[in-house]
Amino acid sequence: MHTPNVRGFFDPATATWTYVVWSTNNAVAQCAVIDSVLDYDIYSCTTKTTSADAVIDFIQEKRLSLQWILETHIHADHITAAHYLQQKLGGTIAISKHILAIVHTWEAYFQNSADTPQDGRQFDHLFEDDEEFTIADLPAKIMYTPGHTPADTSYIIGNAVFVGDAMFLPDVGSGRCDFPGGSAEDAYDSSRKLLALPGDYRMYVGHDYPPEGMRGPRCMATIDQQQQTNNRLSYSVDKHSFIARRNADDTGKPVPHLLLPSIQANLRAGQFGEAVNGVQFVKLPVNML
Amino acid sequence: MSQLSELPASEVVYLDHLRTLVVDVRTAPEYADIRLAGPHAFMPLDTLDPEQLLLQYGITRDTPVYALCASGARARKAGEALLAAGFTRVALVQGGITALKGVEVPLAGPGATRKEQGKGIPLERQLRIAIGILFVFITALACWVHPIFSVLAFLFSVGLVASAILNRCGLAFLLAKAPWNKQQSCSGSSCSIGGANKPGASCQ
Ligand SMILES: [Fe+2]
Numbered sequence A: 001m002h003t004p005n006v007r008g009f010f011d012p013a014t015a016t017w018t019y020v021v022w023s024t025n026n027a028v029a030q031c032a033v034i035d036s037v038l039d040y041d042i043y044s045c046t047t048k049t050t051s052a053d054a055v056i057d058f059i060q061e062k063r064l065s066l067q068w069i070l071e072t073h074i075h076a077d078h079i080t081a082a083h084y085l086q087q088k089l090g091g092t093i094a095i096s097k098h099i100l101a102i103v104h105t106w107e108a109y110f111q112n113s114a115d116t117p118q119d120g121r122q123f124d125h126l127f128e129d130d131e132e133f134t135i136a137d138l139p140a141k142i143m144y145t146p147g148h149t150p151a152d153t154s155y156i157i158g159n160a161v162f163v164g165d166a167m168f169l170p171d172v173g174s175g176r177c178d179f180p181g182g183s184a185e186d187a188y189d190s191s192r193k194l195l196a197l198p199g200d201y202r203m204y205v206g207h208d209y210p211p212e213g214m215r216g217p218r219c220m221a222t223i224d225q226q227q228q229t230n231n232r233l234s235y236s237v238d239k240h241s242f243i244a245r246r247n248a249d250d251t252g253k254p255v256p257h258l259l260l261p262s263i264q265a266n267l268r269a270g271q272f273g274e275a276v277n278g279v280q281f282v283k284l285p286v287n288m289l
Numbered sequence B: 001m002s003q004l005s006e007l008p009a010s011e012v013v014y015l016d017h018l019r020t021l022v023v024d025v026r027t028a029p030e031y032a033d034i035r036l037a038g039p040h041a042f043m044p045l046d047t048l049d050p051e052q053l054l055l056q057y058g059i060t061r062d063t064p065v066y067a068l069c070a071s072g073a074r075a076r077k078a079g080e081a082l083l084a085a086g087f088t089r090v091a092l093v094q095g096g097i098t099a100l101k102g103v104e105v106p107l108a109g110p111g112a113t114r115k116e117q118g119k120g121i122p123l124e125r126q127l128r129i130a131i132g133i134l135f136v137f138i139t140a141l142a143c144w145v146h147p148i149f150s151v152l153a154f155l156f157s158v159g160l161v162a163s164a165i166l167n168r169c170g171l172a173f174l175l176a177k178a179p180w181n182k183q184q185s186c187s188g189s190s191c192s193i194g195g196a197n198k199p200g201a202s203c204q
Helices: A050-061 A082-089 A099-110 A184-195 A223-229 A239-250 A259-266 B009-014 B028-033 B050-057 B073-084 B096-100 B110-118 B123-144 B147-166 B170-177
Strands: A005-011 A016-022 A030-034 A039-041 A046-048 A065-070 A092-096 A125-127 A132-135 A138-144 A153-157 A160-162 A202-204 A220-222 B005-007 B021-024 B065-068 B090-093
Touching (some): A016 A050, A039 A050, A050 A082, A065 A082, A065 A132, A082 A092, A099 A259, A184 A223, A184 A239, A202 A223, A220 A223, B005 B009, B009 B096, B050 B073, B090 B096
Parallel strands (some): A030 A065, A065 A092, B005 B090
Antiparallel strands (some): A005 A016, A016 A030, A138 A153, A153 A160
């Protein structure tokens, strides 16, 4: 089985892991970037490319070319650098076809159909469920893993699986399920699909929130470790108790600070929408959440 | 095999956490007490596993890695183990966490705040010392100068009772203004580090 090379970049401001994935076969120097971050300051409405530039520098140092720019879901806590990466390095921006439902849901909030195509053509490719593709010589496959949002997708690449917020590391648990269309029941079912992968597969998570004073931010646990020790979703937790605990914990939870800017930009693959005299805007709908 | 190099503690604040990794190799209790506030790896020397370091922290063998311990001895051992495992850019942090306490680098944990308070005596104790000295002084005046000074003791006692009831202490207010009680204040709009780690404001 192919073991891909993985380099993770942790953004402490949003606790997000961005991954560069490429083949150990040096002859094929193509890579994928999963869940990139465009740095954004909520108060000054200013973007920075510090995080994305570290990824770009790495890709260039390793003399890789960027083949795929992948998103596990429409993030609600950070803005994707997909568009910026594509401008700098090329590559195909791809996401699950299920995001069309998310585009539709949020149109009611943002009234944004003018600059956010409802057919998803702002993404270069919309994956079907279980669609197979390759990153250079690495076999890759889509696994539909909804719950955190109704459109979360995991990417199985060789013997690694990139799960976004479907599951977190064993001592953290799993992603919240209270966003529009999110479902604890779906999250449980998705986790069972993921945990059915071979035990030695490596699961890479989309965020890490390390318990205070216990460890630094990490990115990976094996399927075996997740089955046995995930504090919300291990094999010893039944569906009913997972749902009860998840829903109780999500009740009354504040929205992520960057929710509104993130969602609207991420629905455009990381762009800020139509400009007026060269100026782009972030829309903040009043009393809609 | 590459050589183990050394990084002065004062340089740690300039490390780019996106391009390098500091590996804290102290024990769990030491780590719980005081540690770097920014992103880093924690892997005690006795369980140091170079392969797991690569996998769990998403680095490659050519990522610059800085080993950190209490003073530098364990970091040297850890650094040598990483070099032996094929890491190519390994250094140790000179003087370890002890040296980091004396330089401008954000630290977290109870030990990090103790650093500032440990330099002086807490306000409550300063207050008791000040009142004690005052009463020694008043007693001396009343005994050897004139008994009328005992009125001062009476006034002070009434003042103490009043301050306890009102929970307002003029003396503490004055002491807090003393130069030795001045602490560096935070700049910017927020003093919290790692705001994303607060559950709720995140995807957790
Ligand atoms: Fe998320």
